[in-house]
Amino acid sequence: MKSIFNFLFTLLCSMSAYAVNDVEVIQVKDNIHVLISPAGGNVVVSTGEDGTFLIDDQLAGRTEIIRTAAKDISQQDIKFVLNTHYHFDHTGGNEVLGEQDAIIVAHDNVRQRLSTKQFITYFGREMLPLHKKGLPTVTFTDYMTLHYNNDEIRLIHTPGAHTDGDSVAIFTKANVIVAGDILFKGRYPFIDTEHGGTITGLIKSINLLVSMADADTVVIPGHGTLMDKQGLQEFGDMLKTVTKNVESLKNAGKTLEQVIAEKPSLTFDTELGNSLIPPNDFVTTIYETLGQ
Numbered sequence: 001m002k003s004i005f006n007f008l009f010t011l012l013c014s015m016s017a018y019a020v021n022d023v024e025v026i027q028v029k030d031n032i033h034v035l036i037s038p039a040g041g042n043v044v045v046s047t048g049e050d051g052t053f054l055i056d057d058q059l060a061g062r063t064e065i066i067r068t069a070a071k072d073i074s075q076q077d078i079k080f081v082l083n084t085h086y087h088f089d090h091t092g093g094n095e096v097l098g099e100q101d102a103i104i105v106a107h108d109n110v111r112q113r114l115s116t117k118q119f120i121t122y123f124g125r126e127m128l129p130l131h132k133k134g135l136p137t138v139t140f141t142d143y144m145t146l147h148y149n150n151d152e153i154r155l156i157h158t159p160g161a162h163t164d165g166d167s168v169a170i171f172t173k174a175n176v177i178v179a180g181d182i183l184f185k186g187r188y189p190f191i192d193t194e195h196g197g198t199i200t201g202l203i204k205s206i207n208l209l210v211s212m213a214d215a216d217t218v219v220i221p222g223h224g225t226l227m228d229k230q231g232l233q234e235f236g237d238m239l240k241t242v243t244k245n246v247e248s249l250k251n252a253g254k255t256l257e258q259v260i261a262e263k264p265s266l267t268f269d270t271e272l273g274n275s276l277i278p279p280n281d282f283v284t285t286i287y288e289t290l291g292q
Helices: 002-014 063-073 094-099 108-114 199-212 229-251 256-261 266-272 279-289
Strands: 017-020 023-029 032-036 043-046 052-055 078-082 103-107 118-120 125-127 138-140 143-148 151-157 167-171 176-184 218-223
Touching: 017 063, 023 063, 023 218, 032 063, 043 063, 052 063, 063 094, 078 094, 094 103, 103 108, 108 138, 167 199, 176 199, 176 229, 199 229, 199 279, 218 229, 229 256, 229 266, 229 279, 256 279
Parallel strands: 052 078, 078 103, 103 138, 176 218
Antiparallel strands: 017 023, 023 032, 032 043, 043 052, 118 125, 143 151, 151 167, 167 176
């Protein structure tokens, strides 16, 4: 417990935060910042002698806002962008930044999805194919390492988790994990089952990150504020607990409606269930993807 308090104290003392437009800019570690706003996913900014590197670029139409916030950190051009997955709230700036000669990096499946029309039924959202400049030009299958801005950034594909193309980024020197949307702070996760997401893969991905973190690791979720290893562990424990409850009821022959009526996520609903994904929808996703 003492180490956790020491971590939080050090974190609070080392971070600075300010606002640019509606974007909160938080200094995470040295040359790493996160841009948090009420619209779209979190954007991570790495700056240094090699140029600015973004992880995700939020919603279309907000690229200039994100660029302004990044330029406030460093006047250097944005040279690289990593898409942690294909969703519109993390890749909406691809076309503008690609037109400005940023190199876009992503998992193989992200390029495939961004180059074809997609439809996310849960949100009733159609995603049209991006123009060539908005597509990732550097892709990978399992792992990739970037040596950039005096850090070794390990990119790891976490299969069948939030989607079929999720990547996490590990800044090994700075000890920062960028989780993308396999991790949400303060809410139940959205699992895109139409496009390869499963509860089993999500749990495996969180287990991997927990094994890579230590007491000093800063963890950046796809949505929400900064976390630490304990928060990561608690999120994983929640996933396992609710999944175990649902699985037990399903194995007993309960229908989906009967499982929902049993409220298998009740312990966590007050804290996590009042946001984008309500408890019944989260339970439904688990029920439908068990064993996949």
